[in-house]
Amino acid sequence: MADPLHQFEIHKLIPLKLDGIDISFTNSSLFMVSAVLLTTVFLVGGMMRSQLIPGRWQSMTEITYSFVANLLDETVGLKGRQYFPFIFTIFMFILMGNLIGMLPYTFTFTSHIIVTFGLAVIAFGVATLIGFMRHGFHYFTLFVPKGAPVYMLPLIVPIEILSYLSRPISLSVRLFANMMAGHTMLKVFAGFTVALGIFGVAPLAVNTLLTAFEILVAVLQAYVFTILTCIYLQDSINLH
Amino acid sequence: MPQLDTSTFASQLFWLVICFLALYFILSYIALPKISKVLETREQTIEAKINKASLYREQAEDLLNEYEAILAKAREDAHLHYKSSASAISADVTLKQKDIIDKLSNRLHLAEQTLYRSRVEAGKEMGSIAEEIANLILDKLTGRSPRKKGA
Structure with missing residues (x-):
């Protein structure tokens, strides 16, 4: 049976080195670039012949736009408008990465912990940066919950700091684990299908359902990542 | 595990940052402004049309009110007209009636006067006739001429 983790292997396509650090263009990079291009084509192409009454493609583009815009409006409010391109980039990049990964023979770059961690650090870092830019040192009051008794503060503040710092970890592990588990499961059932011969119909049926489920997970995880980023942004803008 | x-x-990480930044700049400078412009235009168009529709509705309501006011005024005018002509006619009728009654009663009065005068005259003549007859009878019976009155 084929190794279900084989699909996560990284191959160098164009070896590159910068200052002794390996920055080769790999299959992972290829699909990142594909995600960027596909997103651009999807968004710009849909608006090519922009009309007052949209067609199908334009509708899809606009629905995606308003979906993320509403998400941001509901969690952060009007002050969050200026960060919309950032939130939208996060959403589209993860969504495209997840959805491209659902095609056979492709590589899912969101199934690598380092990529999701990088994304989480970008989201977390930008949110923290905005918090400090808006509130300065006052931003530290985020770690002091309102209405907490003073004698509890020595306990509460470290917990708050810890939970704050663990945000990028939980954010990245959630996406990575979901994508990796789903793709591994698909591969395992595909292996069963091949191994069982005629009886492989049963795991094939399961795989069909799993594929549908994985597409749902792909969209859902992009949504979850985005809404959590919005919530962190809301913390940094409004301080609770 | 790879x-x-x-x-x-x-x-x-390197390619992630490159791709993320590329996507960020493409979206924020090319893709998103286009979409937001279209959405804004649509919103404005819809709003303008809704405003126009409500304006037309207001105008229609104004026209209806105007029409109803005109109708009510016409009704009132007609009513007034009817009232005034009815009272004029009835006044005319009363006047004419009175006139006729006056004329009739005048004529009646005249007739009554004539009748009375005739009766008085007849009464007077009756006296002289009776005297004449009495004188005649006396003359025939006594052969004497009657004593003249005042004689």
Whole structure:
């Protein structure tokens, strides 16, 4: 049976080195670039012949736009408008990465912990940066919950700091684990299908359902990542 | 597990940052302004049309009110007209009636006067006739001429 983790292997396509650090263009990079291009084509192409009454493609583009815009409006409010391109980039990049990964023979770059961690650090870092830019040192009051008794503060503040710092970890592990588990499961059932011969119909049926489920997970995880980023942004803008 | 192969981390992070930044700039400078412009235009168009529709509705309501006011005024005018002509006619009728009654009663009065005068005259003549007859009878019976009155 084929190794279900084989699909996560990284191959160098164009070896590159910068200052002794390996920055080769790999299959992972290829699909990142594909995600960027596909997103651009999807968004710009849909608006090519922009009309007052949209067609199908334009509708899809606009629905995606308003979906993320509403998400941001509901969690952060009007002050969050200026960060919309950032939130939208996060959403589209993860969504495209997840959805491209659902095609056979492709590589899912969101199934690598380092990529999701990088994304989480970008989201977390930008949110923290905005918090400090808006509130300065006052931003530290985020770690002091309102209405907490003073004698509890020595306990509460470290917990708050810890939970704050663990945000990028939980954010990245959630996406990575979901994508990796789903793709591994698909591969395992595909292996069963091949191994069982005629009886492989049963795991094939399961795989069909799993594929549908994985597409749902792909969209859902992009949504979850985005809404959590919005919530962190809301913390940094409004301080609770 | 390929995910834990740290030798690929640098390359993945590098390309992640490159792609993320590229997507960010493409979206914020090319794709999103276009979409937001279209959405804004649509919103404005819809709003303008709704405003126009409500304006037309207001105008229609104004026209209806005007029409109803005119109708009510016409009704009132007609009513007034009817009232005034009815009272004029009835006044005319009363006047004419009175006139006729006056004329009739005048004529009646005249007739009554004539009748009375005739009766008085007849009464007077009756006296002289009776005297004449009495004188005649006396003359015939006595052969004497009657004593003249005042004689």
